[in-house]
Amino acid sequence: MDNSTGTGIGARVRRKEDHRFITGKGNYTDDINLPKQTYAYFVRSPHAHATIKSINTAKAKKMPGVVGIFTGDDIANDKLGGLICGWMIHSKDGSPMKAGPHPVLAQGKVRYVGDHVALVVAETREQAKAAAAAVSVGYVALPHVVDVADAMGAKAAIHDVAPDNRVFNWSIGDEGATDAAFRNAAHVTKIDLVNNRLIPNAMEPRAAIGSYDTGSESYTLYTTSQNPHVARLVISAFHGLAPEHKLRVIAPDVGGGFGSKIFIYAEEVACVWASKHIGGRPIKWTAERSESFLADAHGRDHVTHAELATDSNGRITGLKVHTKAAMGAYLSTFASCVPTYLYATLLSGQYNIPNIYAEVDAIYTNTAPVDAYRGAGRPEATYVVERIVETAARELKMDPAEFRRMNFVTQFPHQTPVIMCYDAGDYAAALDKALEIADVKGFADRKSAAARSGKLRGLGYSAYIEACGIAPSAAIGSLGAGVGLWESAEVRVNPVGTVEVLTGSHSHGQGHETTFAQLVSDRLGIDINNVAIVHGDTDKVQFGMGTYGSRSGAVGMTAISKALDKIEAKAKRVAAAVMEASADDVEFKNGTFTVKGTDKKMAFGEVALSAYVAHKFNSAEIEPGLKEAAFHDPSNFVFPAGVHICEVEIDTDTGVTDVVNYTAVDDFGNIINPMIVEGQVHGGIVQGIGQALAEGCVYDKQSGQLLTGSYMDYQMPRAANVPNFNLAFTCTPCPSNPLGMKGCGEAGAIASPAAVMNAVTDALDVRDVPMPATPHVVWKMLQPMKKAAE
Amino acid sequence: MPAITMKVNGQAVCGDVEGRTLLVEFLRDKLGLTGTHVGCDTSQCGACVVHVDGKAVKSCTALAISCADSEVTTIEGLARNGKLHPMQEAFREHHGLQCGFCTPGMIMAAVDIVKRKGKKLDEDTIRHELEGNICRCTGYQNIVAAVKAGAASM
Ligand code: FES
Ligand code: FES
Numbered sequence: 001m002d003n004s005t006g007t008g009i010g011a012r013v014r015r016k017e018d019h020r021f022i023t024g025k026g027n028y029t030d031d032i033n034l035p036k037q038t039y040a041y042f043v044r045s046p047h048a049h050a051t052i053k054s055i056n057t058a059k060a061k062k063m064p065g066v067v068g069i070f071t072g073d074d075i076a077n078d079k080l081g082g083l084i085c086g087w088m089i090h091s092k093d094g095s096p097m098k099a100g101p102h103p104v105l106a107q108g109k110v111r112y113v114g115d116h117v118a119l120v121v122a123e124t125r126e127q128a129k130a131a132a133a134a135v136s137v138g139y140v141a142l143p144h145v146v147d148v149a150d151a152m153g154a155k156a157a158i159h160d161v162a163p164d165n166r167v168f169n170w171s172i173g174d175e176g177a178t179d180a181a182f183r184n185a186a187h188v189t190k191i192d193l194v195n196n197r198l199i200p201n202a203m204e205p206r207a208a209i210g211s212y213d214t215g216s217e218s219y220t221l222y223t224t225s226q227n228p229h230v231a232r233l234v235i236s237a238f239h240g241l242a243p244e245h246k247l248r249v250i251a252p253d254v255g256g257g258f259g260s261k262i263f264i265y266a267e268e269v270a271c272v273w274a275s276k277h278i279g280g281r282p283i284k285w286t287a288e289r290s291e292s293f294l295a296d297a298h299g300r301d302h303v304t305h306a307e308l309a310t311d312s313n314g315r316i317t318g319l320k321v322h323t324k325a326a327m328g329a330y331l332s333t334f335a336s337c338v339p340t341y342l343y344a345t346l347l348s349g350q351y352n353i354p355n356i357y358a359e360v361d362a363i364y365t366n367t368a369p370v371d372a373y374r375g376a377g378r379p380e381a382t383y384v385v386e387r388i389v390e391t392a393a394r395e396l397k398m399d400p401a402e403f404r405r406m407n408f409v410t411q412f413p414h415q416t417p418v419i420m421c422y423d424a425g426d427y428a429a430a431l432d433k434a435l436e437i438a439d440v441k442g443f444a445d446r447k448s449a450a451a452r453s454g455k456l457r458g459l460g461y462s463a464y465i466e467a468c469g470i471a472p473s474a475a476i477g478s479l480g481a482g483v484g485l486w487e488s489a490e491v492r493v494n495p496v497g498t499v500e501v502l503t504g505s506h507s508h509g510q511g512h513e514t515t516f517a518q519l520v521s522d523r524l525g526i527d528i529n530n531v532a533i534v535h536g537d538t539d540k541v542q543f544g545m546g547t548y549g550s551r552s553g554a555v556g557m558t559a560i561s562k563a564l565d566k567i568e569a570k571a572k573r574v575a576a577a578v579m580e581a582s583a584d585d586v587e588f589k590n591g592t593f594t595v596k597g598t599d600k601k602m603a604f605g606e607v608a609l610s611a612y613v614a615h616k617f618n619s620a621e622i623e624p625g626l627k628e629a630a631f632h633d634p635s636n637f638v639f640p641a642g643v644h645i646c647e648v649e650i651d652t653d654t655g656v657t658d659v660v661n662y663t664a665v666d667d668f669g670n671i672i673n674p675m676i677v678e679g680q681v682h683g684g685i686v687q688g689i690g691q692a693l694a695e696g697c698v699y700d701k702q703s704g705q706l707l708t709g710s711y712m713d714y715q716m717p718r719a720a721n722v723p724n725f726n727l728a729f730t731c732t733p734c735p736s737n738p739l740g741m742k743g744c745g746e747a748g749a750i751a752s753p754a755a756v757m758n759a760v761t762d763a764l765d766v767r768d769v770p771m772p773a774t775p776h777v778v779w780k781m782l783q784p785m786k787k788a789a790e
Numbered sequence: 791m792p793a794i795t796m797k798v799n800g801q802a803v804c805g806d807v808e809g810r811t812l813l814v815e816f817l818r819d820k821l822g823l824t825g826t827h828v829g830c831d832t833s834q835c836g837a838c839v840v841h842v843d844g845k846a847v848k849s850c851t852a853l854a855i856s857c858a859d860s861e862v863t864t865i866e867g868l869a870r871n872g873k874l875h876p877m878q879e880a881f882r883e884h885h886g887l888q889c890g891f892c893t894p895g896m897i898m899a900a901v902d903i904v905k906r907k908g909k910k911l912d913e914d915t916i917r918h919e920l921e922g923n924i925c926r927c928t929g930y931q932n933i934v935a936a937v938k939a940g941a942a943s944m
Contacts, residue, residue, distance in 0.1 A: 028824075682931045683927045
């Protein structure tokens with residue numbers, strides 16, 4: 001697999017996109033400036049919950065450079081539709097989820113600190129900001145609630161449609177059968193967990209430039225999006241701004257997304273809408289980092305109680321889970337599917353659990369909306385499963401690795417009681433490899449050595465599974481999704497034999513310009529430098545559902561592969577005509593077409609030229625040109641899985657937790673570029689370590705203010721906080737796509753929080769430590785232990 | 791508005807700035823040098839690092855006017871005569887970047903580390919010295935490898 005000299009599948013090809021990034025020639029949204037551009041600044045709510053009595057813009061309008069000021073009334077007058085949540089969830093009782101209105105600019109009420117109230121447009125950024133400060137808004141504060149644990153039935157009723165703040169009460173699995181399993185259990189393990197709220201923090205803040213062309217009567221939106229076509233679809237079909245052929249969305253270089261740039265946000269929509277109202281002048285908005293903290297969709301924020309039933313042999317017989325999931329103040333684009341179909345369907349983990357029942361209450365809080373963030377639901381599921389499995393093993397005095405092993409799924413396909421059908425895997429192989437690389441045998445010695453220098457060592461496992469390659473359209477449609485999640489691709493072969501691939505996937509760090517080109521180079525036998533990958537522009541790419549849910553390999557590349565099949569078939573017909581042979585006798589290998597049993601041959605480039613020159617075949621039988629498109633709808637999710645082992649050392653004087661050893665063994669099926677995959681795993685693990693040890697979004701209960709609103713208060717993992725990682729792969733090719741690929745983008749973030757926290761609880765010898773286990777949290781836990789020891 | 795002059799990437803430039811104009815604004819908005827990025831508003835992410843008179847500076851935290859008559863090097867000026875700087879090469883060779891947004895700041899900071907600490911850098915030193923630069927994508931492992939290799943070949 002590690003074919004390090006070539007450029008085909010499996011080679012560690014250095015990235016084609018890097019040259020522009022390392023020379024400062026990237027093209028991010030904020031780097032773009034359009035003629036006659038104006039600047040936007042948003043007036044935001046300083047209250048967690050309030051009614052708006054008045055908005056006075058008179059003074060602000062007179063400020064220097066102001067071009068226009070827009071409020072919710074202008075949005076309403078224009079009948080611009082509100083922001084939507086694209087996945088309908090029904091409660092247990094059959095009632096639809098209670099989606100409150102989510103206007104582009106507040107109408108009558110604000111529901112979280114940072115809620116968008118007015119848009120100020122001016123000649124310069126500074127002028128817009130100054131005028132925004134002069135907009136005077138009369139608020140009457142209402143009771144608010146920021147913690148999901150307290151929000152159901154709280155005094156604050158955030159949306160009229162949901163007087164108790166509950167959006168839905170959803171369930172999955174067989175409650176009766178699961179209860180019976182618990183009645184017959186030899187042992188029941190119970191656990192209460194909080195999955196801390198995170199702020200995604202892609203390093204490039206969100207940005208947009210909206211413009212309206214008065215001549216063609218069409219809009220263009222440059223935006224920091226992971227899925228420009230979905231943005232166009234929503235802005236067109238739901239906001240009703242313009243039909244799709246009158247709206248172009250361009251997502252140029254995007255500086256990280258992690259889910260937070262999937263969603264259709266108010267700011268971007270407001271800028272493109274307002275441009276028409278200022279005569280078509282472009283409006284540019286770039287979030288300040290403080291705004292990213294306030295108004296990007298956050299992640300996680302679950303409070304969970306779980307119980308695990310085991311029989312007298314230590315076999316798992318049942319799992320029951322109840323989760324309260326914060327939605328924030330509004331339902332963001334995909335918010336409702338995250339704590340339901342992306343979460344509870346993974347509660348079987350890698351284990352054969354015959355009975356599972358889960359109930360989820362989705363709850364409004366006066367906070368920024370919560371939506372998909374790297375892993376989206378699957379890290380939360382893994383955290384529940386891997387924390388309770390570890391706890392059960394400890395209670396049963398069984399080795400946690402062996403307890404896992406005896407409960408692993410070993411036969412495939414495996415139908416879980418919560419929808420998913422695992423297609424392939426070898427969980428024990430990953431466990432064995434991880435045990436060896438992490439030198440678990442030597443752990444006891446390392447622990448005693450650490451103890452001699454006053455440190456506590458702990459070891460933690462996480463045997464995760466995730467479902468990605470999102471997603472089979474009909475299946476998710478039956479579960480409430482408003483869209484299909486296929487992918488599209490077009491392969492254009494130029495007359496000289498170079499190739500452009502237009503893909504609906506979007507790269508914002510994943511390296512598609514390289515990996516997708518590797519596939520093409522491999523298939524067509526052409527130089528990788530003769531392949532260009534085009535993405536991120538709705539005027540160029542026919543359609544696309546974008547990049548998230550680790551779908552660009554399994555779904556996006558499969559679409560390309562299908563288009564390549566068609567290219568090959570057509571090229572064979574052209575080659576056959578030119579070489580005067582039957583198409584059935586033409587073979588294609590390493591970039592050359594040959595005729596079986598003869599020495600006739602043509603290079604790929606010659607065939608491409610022939611296809612365009614069209615002199616040597618009958619155009620009534622073969623159309624000129626060499627260009628094919630394909631849509632690919634996956635037949636199943638893909639199921640990456642693996643075992644991560646984390647070793648920590650805790651300084652008992654300071655409470656600082658050091659990750660001293662971290663091993664990740666992952667099964668991603670076939671791998672296109674191991675260098676890039678390793679990079680994805682590194683980044684994911686660090687985001688998970690961040691969740692476990694450092695990052696935690698905090699809203700003040702009393703005031704509803706965001707206390708962690710900058711890098712001073714929200715601790716991002718930095719280079720010195722993390723170690724190097726030991727990575728290895730196992731491989732069971734995915735049977736549901738021709739490339740045998742699974743996804744690798746989220747695995748690290750899914751697996752690592754549980755591995756770290758299992759290690760921390762092991763080191764401290766306690767049942768639970770809340771995330772983030774900051775030095776302060778750990779130090780506080782250590783104090784009574786130290787007293788007891790004295 | 792006062793006019794200032796500066797030498798940026800070896801070229802003399804001049805421009806009008808307000809007293810409050812930041813160096814990064816001058817570089818990005820006035821000179822169109824958009825390789826220098828802004829990732830935060832509290833001087834903590836390092837996406838904006840450039841060299842002023844040979845020293846790494848967070849250009850979001852320096853006033854343009856205070857850099858008048860200085861020599862400024864940005865990521866665009868690091869390659870010489872069409873040849874990449876060894877640190878740029880090392881970032882590509884070691885896959886030290888994903889989305890690329892933190893990268894210009896990382897590379898400029900890395901070059902500065904080498905100037906201060908020499909070409910033989912151990913991992914701990916690199917990790918410690920990178921405390922002012924945040925990357926959300928790479929998990930740092932390949933950045934550290936890149937800095938180490940880049941330093942050695944400088
Ligand atoms: S933009 Fe300068 S430190 Fe973040
Ligand atoms: S490469 Fe994306 S932030 Fe560093």
